[in-house]
Amino acid sequence: MxxxxxxxxxxxxxxxxxxxxxxxxxxxxxxxxxxxxxxxxxxxxxxxxxxxxxxxxxxxxxxxxxxxxxxxxxxxxxxxxxxxxxTEGTPLDEAADDLRSALRGDCHTHTDASDGGSPLHEMAETAITLGHEYLVVTDHSPRLTVANGLSAERLRAQLRQVADLNTQLSEHGSTFRVLTGIEVDILDDGALDQDPDLLGELDLVVASVHSKLRMPHDEMTERMLTAIANPHVDVLGHCTGRMVTGRRKRPESEFDARRIFDACAEHGVAVEINSRPERLDPPKRLLRLAVEAGCEFSIDTDAHAPGQMDWLDHGCTRAAECGVPAARVRNTRPVDALLAR
Missing domain, CATH: 1.10.150 (DNA polymerase; domain 1)
Known part of the structure; x- marks a missing residue:
């Protein structure tokens, strides 16, 4: 049998x-x-x-x-x-495959605490199965009510949940770590949608624009520059906000990309290479501009469900096509180096 x-x-x-x-x-x-x-x-x-x-x-x-x-x-x-x-699909080309192999974790994911579809432990288990060394949980901030954004109180409860899960993993001999984080909204004036002291407690902060995406060019530029200069920000998420497929297609936000990427390089804020198929953000012309500006990057899935955590291939392919060096991708680094910024 x-x-x-x-x-x-x-x-x-x-x-x-x-x-x-x-x-x-x-x-x-x-x-x-x-x-x-x-x-x-x-x-x-x-x-x-x-x-x-x-x-x-x-x-x-x-x-x-x-x-x-x-x-x-x-x-x-x-x-x-x-x-x-x-029918799993075709393999990446060699450069993208090498970059994918170098990734140690994912810095932008969501759980059912906000608008994700699965609980924290399910996302962590999948990350372990994929060979990740760490997973950053970045649920939404409170103003994004449509995504059930986390109030300060709910975020503190999640921090306790992450600590308990890490203790359980350690007790079972695992070296995998769940890192605390948030995808915080960049407000209209460039301020961040969460208590500053609480942001200071997190392992990693992704800052993204989710509202007034058609703001005039100059205003959007100043809005983003203000957020990038905030010392709590580690990653600039899906910078153009575009949607290229599906029912919610929308054009890129307009801003001075050169000034934005120069500011990211100056302040040590990584530019996210968002791997979601409907986003693929930033576009390749802007990704090449960010490389020229000397930016660092974070190749993330923005996963809202466990199966989406294997979308890193999309980001790696575009990064390889645009000449992103692996040494400038933050999530190729071990956890201590990732947190050393």
């Missing part, structure tokens, strides 16, 4: 590949919900549910996910998973 596989791991892997492939949310949710329903149950208990016919009746488990569980218990790779893995 073939030894059984881990059905929960197989369900999570299917959800991960569906997310990465931009499949519909409801389909991803079906597999994640089934995995959550079976999580913590030992293999014998799951096998009993199957043989008794109760598996598909379990809340959160449907006919398709039950079939995948049965195949896993039989020691087979579920057919659904085999199909997804057979």
């Amino acid at each position: 073939t030894d059984p596989r881990d059905p929960v791991a197989d369900l999570r892997r299917i959800a991960f590949l569906l997310e990465r492939a931009h499949e519909s949310t409801y389909r991803v949710r079906a597999f994640r919900t089934a995995a959550a329903a079976l999580r913590g149950k030992d293999p014998d208990e799951i096998a009993h549910l199957r043989t008794s016919g109760e598996l598909a009746k379990l809340r959160g488990v449907g006919e398709v996910t039950a079939r995948c569980v049965a195949e896993s218990l039989d020691g087979e790779v579920p057919v659904y998973l085999r199909r997804l893995e057979a």
Whole structure:
């Protein structure tokens, strides 16, 4: 007889590949919900549910996910998973592949504390599976109510949650670390949308413009320059705010890119290379300008779900095409060096 596989791991892997492939949310949710329903149950208990016919009746488990569980218990790779893995895509070219291999973590991710789809522990587990050494959690700040931005009180609660998770990981012999962070809104006047003392406690601050993206050129430039000069800012997130695909297509914000990138280089603020397929921000012409300005970079996924954390390939490909040196990409550095800024 073939030894059984881990059905929960197989369900999570299917959800991960569906997310990465931009499949519909409801389909991803079906597999994640089934995995959550079976999580913590030992293999014998799951096998009993199957043989008794109760598996598909379990809340959160449907006919398709039950079939995948049965195949896993039989020691087979579920057919659904085999199909997804057979169409995973083509490899990066050599330069982009080398850069992707050098990345040690992701500095821009979201959990269900704001507008992400999965809890902190799920994002951390996926990061570990991907070989990351660290993950920076950067949920939104309070003014972005549409994204359930975190008040100071809720952010402090998340800091305690991160500390508890890191303790658990350490007790199990893991060297992986979750780092505290925020994607803080750059307000109209360039101020940051969170208590300054609290920002000072975080490991990493990504500052982004999310409102009044059509602000006049000169005003937007001054707004961004003010934020970049703030000593709490580590990374300038998706600088143009553009959307190039999907229902929410929008043009780039207008600003003096040369002044912005010169300021980033002067103040030690990394320019984010956002890997989301609908953003791919900054555009290549601006990314090349940032390289010429001597900027440092952070190649991030801006992931809102575990499967999206494997989108780093997109950012690495564009970075390689624009001549971004690996030595100037901050998340190629070990955690202590990342935090040494």
